[in-house]
Amino acid sequence: MGTGHRTLVYLLTFWVILTLNFLLPRLLPGDPLAALLDPSSSDYVYDPDVRAALAAYYGLDRPLPEQYGRYLLGILTSDLGRSIRLNRPVAELVVGRLPWTLLLVGTALLFSSALALLTGTESAWRRGSWADRGLVSASILLANVPVYFVGMMLLLLFGARLRWLPLAGGRTPFARYPSALAAALDIGRHLILPALTLTLAMLGAKFLLVRNATVNILGEDFMLVARAKGLPEGRLKWGHALRNALLPFVAHLAAHAGMAVTGAVFIETLFSYPGMGRLIFESVTARDYPVIQGAFLVVSAVVLTANFLADLISLRLDPRLREGKV
């Protein structure tokens, strides 16, 4: 699939998501949106300003196509509605929360990938040894333990018992920082546990993938030939084996970009970390529909972008995907 074709597919998928986002609340029985404005329903919004904003945003009295049009227009002008609970524009909330999530997920992805690539390769190289078997078993365990369980254990150990790390939050509340470094350190301290949890949550599956892919690669003819060439061990491991293992690894990343987000939701909830995940959780609890929908859109967009980037990297990494014979 060429780059152009791929781009089109991604745009199409995003459009499907947009439309789904639009249709779902409107098509359901009990009309949740209408309930917001209906005094007799349990979801009735009391604040008249908010009610007015909602009525304006959702435009429920207009015909459906018009609602759709206004909705799409809103997306383009970054008008995602207004939060019921906090009475602030959704877009503003999202912009405030998104960087935290990106920091969390980015850090975790970086560390889990690096660790998985390094240990997975070495483990495959020493296939069958005690270390390898131990790591494989541990990874299977890790890959199946729910992320919140891991988080809980870490929180307990480092937060509550040992008191080394803060229990919650992105940074110390009401803190004022004398310098950027001090700010970074504080954020860093708060980032450690959530990031560690997410790293561990992702590490299991990544390790297994790298290790198994590498084991298969080691059985290929070209590895034998490389060895026959008398190349040093390092070159064989990293230059040939790992380099080839990167291909399925990146494909896995692309396919599982959504997993990272899933993990983030749980972790931010557990650690009260001020990211998108927590936002989703809070707004779900409060049935804050505009925020839910807005957050859902943004998260989907981020995931799709990540997928897309991973696809592009795949193209760069694997010459076989590019067309043309000599």
Next chain:
Amino acid sequence: MMLMVQDLRVTFPLDGKTGLRAVDGVSFDLAPGTSLGIVGETGAGKTTIARALLGLHPPGCVQGSIRLDGRELVGLSEEAWRAIRWRRIALVPQSVGTALDPVYRVGDQIAEPLRYHLGLSPAEAWGRSLELARRVGLEPRHLRAYPHQLSGGEKQRALLAMALSCAPDVLVLDEPTSGQDMLSRARLLGLLDALRREGGMGLLVISHDLAVVARLTERVAVLYAGQLVEVGPTAEVFQDPRHPYTWGLLHAYPDMSTARDLRGIRGAPPDPANPPPGCRFHPRCTQAIDRCRREEPPLREIGGRWIACHLGGLQTLLRAEGLRKTFSVDGGEPEERVEAVREATLDIREGEVVALVGETGSGKTTLGQMLVGLLPPDGGRVVLEGRELTAARGKERRAMMSRIQLIPQDPFDAVSPRLTVAEMVREPLDIQGIGTPEEREAKVRQALRTVGLPASPDFLARRAHELSGGQLQRVVLARALVLEPKLIVADEPVSMLDPSEQARVINLLKEIQTERGLALLLISHDLALVRKIADRILVMHRGQIVEEGPGNRIVTRPEHEHTRMLLEAAPRLG
């Protein structure tokens, strides 16, 4: 001597049990500037040997000795091996698609050993790769491409360039032309041949393709089930194979010059995890004796060739020396003497199909009858399996004659019109007194089935006049088979049958011959017919054998005038 391999054994562990001996006691050497071929069927252990020479097997699998310029390589550490690999011994692997890393450019992979072994800079290494590429007939654009963009032939040449990069002392080629079309093959072989002549390197060519080995090597070693069975100069071994397996291999090989049909070796290669006891080839060998089943034959030198066979190689089954026969013509006139056969000398080897062709009156039938002992010769002798048939008497003679059977021209003349089919086929057993009546019945039925005739009571009760020519000829064949002979002499077996029947009976003869490992002497005037199944052809004219040689040679490059005449006269369509 550069490379000396002695008693190489490679064992792979199977789960739990003792291992699978892929290579079992192979020895050979390679001098600088010479070439050696190793041939064998798939699974014989050829690639295992190739890999052992580069130390690619897990530690503990390889035993024996591999010496390079006196230095022992077996048991070296991985570190020590790295210094030797590619620099001293290089491998051109079978390019089964994945011998090159798919993510790097071809040129980079050729340059890789230059950088790591010789410490060249990237630019220098690339330059050297371009030179190597030119040498093998590749262009710069091939080097810039990725492996999947190259054709099979181009990849093979790239692998060759890669192997030559560090100027190794020994170059091992593993199936250099497998999977390639004829043109690429030809080009590659030309290239390799040129390389060989440039000299200096020792070349080890491992292949199941005999033509490749014939072209590229001076000496050849034949590998069967992990052991060497014959070693010798390539041209000689291929022209005159001495080990039964080599002989079978050569006859199974498709060759542009052969008019003959392919003939596989009966049986199947042994399971490497469970080889047969004694000589590994004995279940498929036509001349196996008891000793072959028990003892492994060592590789011994016999007349300039190394052969692993208790019997010293292919045995001559029948040898006729200086046979003469003269007939007197009755009549009142001064006696006329016809010299039917003059000083005929020939031999027939185990499992061989020999055709004796000539026109009517050339003496072939007379010769045939002398060979089976039906007609006493006036001079010369016939030796069957080492014992003289012509001198034998009594029980010994009877026993020998049962080893060689005749199928005459006219089936109706060969059988009594009074006997039933069952009685006809059973007759030899009755005469020799072999087995109980039930056993004889069973053999009769089996023989009939072998020739494709029904063994029903109804058929068994028929008489000669109730059968067609073809059926009767088959009955005669069944009768010949019932004593389990080693040689069948068929005198014009199909000339009295119609064409479609002819083809069927000839094919049947061939099948039985292959399956049972019989030798067959086919006497015929019809060259076109015999060339399909004959390994050797003898041409007879006026009582003398005027030409003899391999079937395909006789047919394509006849030397004697009479042979040419026969060929000209042979029926042709269009």
Next chain:
Amino acid sequence: MPGTFSPLEGERLSGNFHMRPLNGELGFGLILLALCSVVAVLAPVLAPYDPRAFSGQPLERPSRAHPLGTNDVGQDILSELIYGARVSLTVALAAGAGTVLLGLLVGGMAGYAGGWLDQALMRLVDGMLSLPRLPLLILFATFLGSGLPQTIAVISFLFWPTTARVVRAQVQSVRQRGYVRMARQFGASHLYVFLRHILPAIGPLIAYGLVTSAGQAVAMEAGLAFLGLGDPLVQSWGLMMRFALNLPGLFLTDRWLWWLLPPALCVTLLILALALMGIGLEQNLNPRLARRWR
């Protein structure tokens, strides 16, 4: 030897399944699962109280009467835990079955029919796979309501594409085997071919799919309940965790030990059991081929 690879280990995937006897992983997982099932079935017998009954004071510490203490409204935690097994197993079974059925249906049709139907269905599958799971799940859960049936339906709806893909691949490969074409030649109907040839060939695959989706479903359900999107009327393990976490200062006392940890452990063990079974079954799908040596 590091980095070496014995020629005997050059195994490749094969399309042929053959069942090996019960191996370690499969057995162990099965035992755990059986244990859980027994607890679930015998819940009324095993649990000391009705989990919905307010059998004690709120937040009691563990005692003889309440081995795991009580929750914030005075319900016995142990009983909640035991009855929670029912919920998780129901979800596992129902969602697993739902996923597999949908996957079988769509994947089977696509693989068997081929042509435009295959293309269309695969576009659908690809599309669904490219949507981010949890956000969708949350979206659906929010708007569809949080009853257990809805949760199960939504989970099935989101997980079937993966199964469909795998089923389709296998069905395709079986469909073009000689014996299937021969059967059609003999006049067999599509249904016959499907039941007699295709279904047995994908049997192990279905078992594997069932087990793995069941595991994922349990994790998802617990996760949703944990987030507060589950059915508040159903006392699942996830919900227990949710309520526990709602308690301020949970980690500052050791209350988490008997309220938060047990349900978390139970969820983990059940997921692990199913995952182990999956691994055990997977080994039956990729049998080590006869050793090749060259």
